Amino acid sequence: MGVAYAASGRGAAGRWxxxxxxxxxxxxxxxxxLALYWAAGGDTGYVLRDARIGxxxxxxxxxxxxxxxxxxxxxxxxxxxxxxxWWPGAGLWTACALTGAGTFGFVMNALQLVFTGTVDDWPVFxxxxxxxxxxxxYAAAALAFQRAVAGACARCGGLHSxxxxxxxxxxxxxxxxxxxxxxxxxxxxxxxxxxxxxxxWAFGGTFAGVSGEEMVAEFRRNGASGLVLTLxxxxxxxxxxxxxxxxxxxxxxxxxxxxxxxxxAPPLTGxxxxxxxxxxxxxxxxxxxxxxxxxxxxxxxxxxxxxLTGLPDKEPLAGWAGWTVAAFGVGAFAVYGVxxxxxxxSYQRRTRPVCLN
Numbered sequence: 001m002g003v004a005y006a007a008s009g010r011g012a013a014g015r016w017x018x019x020x021x022x023x024x025x026x027x028x029x030x031x032x033x034l035a036l037y038w039a040a041g042g043d044t045g046y047v048l049r050d051a052r053i054g055x056x057x058x059x060x061x062x063x064x065x066x067x068x069x070x071x072x073x074x075x076x077x078x079x080x081x082x083x084x085x086w087w088p089g090a091g092l093w094t095a096c097a098l099t100g101a102g103t104f105g106f107v108m109n110a111l112q113l114v115f116t117g118t119v120d121d122w123p124v125f126x127x128x129x130x131x132x133x134x135x136x137x138y139a140a141a142a143l144a145f146q147r148a149v150a151g152a153c154a155r156c157g158g159l160h161s162x163x164x165x166x167x168x169x170x171x172x173x174x175x176x177x178x179x180x181x182x183x184x185x186x187x188x189x190x191x192x193x194x195x196x197x198x199x200x201w202a203f204g205g206t207f208a209g210v211s212g213e214e215m216v217a218e219f220r221r222n223g224a225s226g227l228v229l230t231l232x233x234x235x236x237x238x239x240x241x242x243x244x245x246x247x248x249x250x251x252x253x254x255x256x257x258x259x260x261x262x263x264x265a266p267p268l269t270g271x272x273x274x275x276x277x278x279x280x281x282x283x284x285x286x287x288x289x290x291x292x293x294x295x296x297x298x299x300x301x302x303x304x305x306x307x308l309t310g311l312p313d314k315e316p317l318a319g320w321a322g323w324t325v326a327a328f329g330v331g332a333f334a335v336y337g338v339x340x341x342x343x344x345x346s347y348q349r350r351t352r353p354v355c356l357n
Contacts, residue, residue: 017144017154021076024092024137028069031099031134034127035062045123047104061098068095068138075145085149092142099138100287102131107281107288115228115238132284156355169354170272176254180346184254187339188247194332195240197325202237208321218316246285246336252278253343259351275351282344290337296330 012019034045039058043049048057071091074080080088106128109119119125147154175181197207204212216232228238252258258278261268303309304323312322 016140017148018076020137020140020144021072021074024072024095024134024141025069027130027134027137028065028072028095031130032062032065032069035059035065045121045127047124047127064098065095067091068098071095072138072141075141075148080145081149088145089142092138092145096135096138096142099131099134101291103128103135103284103287104292105288106132107285108292111239111242115242135287153355156353158355171351171354173256173259174350175256176343176346176350180342181254183339183342184250187250187336187343190332190335190339191243191247194328195243197328198237198240198243202232202240208324210316210321210325214316243332246340249278249281249285250336250340250343253282253340253347258347275348279344279348282340282347286337286341286344288337289333290341293330293332293334293337296326297334301327301330 035058037044038046038049039055039062041055043054046054046058048054051057068091071080071088072095074083075088075092105124109125109128113119113125144154147157152159176184200207201210201212201215206212212232216229219228219232231238231241252273257265259273261271261273263269300309301323304311311319312326313319314322317325
């Protein structure tokens with residue numbers, strides 16, 4: 001017998017609290033099998049395949065995912081109510097964090113696919129995409145369970161009688177709190193040095209001792225598509241375009257026009273922006289760029305800056321020139337990724353539909 005969820009909606013999407021746990025449990029089965037394959041020495045799709053601890057690390061991954069799957073199914077069954085309340089929550093959020101880490105390179109690979117037509121490793125990219133689905137399912141199951149045990153509405157999280165909530169309404173559009181907007185501005189400004197550097201190269205200039213011609217040659221050696229090389233030839237760098245889109249997303253998450261299409265977006269002017277439209281790329285970007293930037297800053301930039309590790313040695317980005325280029329990129333990703341996570345969390349809370357009487 002399942003856990004009762006109040007006001008869960010009529011359509012399949014509206015009934016997500018009822019099926020999210022089962023879906024997360026079903027997703028767990030192939031995920032655990034894949035982790036056991038890695039633990040046994042398989043390397044297809046495994047981002048840590050070259051690490052010495054790679055196979056050993058896959059064992060706890062399989063174990064945590066298995067626990068997460070069991071807790072996911074338990075969360076929508078009576079047994080979930082008979083457990084200590086923190087068991088399903090801890091198991092589901094731990095599995096969510098683990099699968100979220102699996103999306104680490106998804107955004108960068110997706111951008112590479114858009115601009116070059118391919119990715120460096122298709123199996124790894126597939127695992128990253130599947131990890132994103134798993135993280136969403138675990139999060140949905142955890143949220144549904146928390147609301148169920150609290151006696152709250154499964155859809156809006158509010159407390160109201162069972163006879164209400166037959167329909168949902170969108171809240172009044174409001175901008176993010178001042179602190180969140182400041183974080184967003186910091187994230188946007190963090191990309192300025194990076195965009196200046198890349199645009200300088202795109203126009204054929206020299207930055208950090210590296211010329212634009214050298215960078216174009218590097219693109220060509222790395223198999224860049226004709227589109228990328230054409231853009232570079234006309235002074236447009238594809239990573240700068242990506243950064244501008246990222247800044248646009250960040251500002252949209254913190255302003256009213258990110259909730260209702262503004263006048264400059266005909267023919268959609270005045271219509272509500274679907275919540276998933278900014279939230280999906282926002283959370284993927286936060287989970288990918290934030291950890292990447294922070295970890296790379298702590299484990300690569302700072303140690304090499306104080307002489308604990310060597311400087312880059314691959315031409316043309318070698319020595320302090322290479323370190324400077326890396327710092328501009330990694331630093332931007334760290335600040336932007338954290339700001340994006342803060343803005344996404346605020347947007348998600350501010351735009352959460354409310355049940356109508």
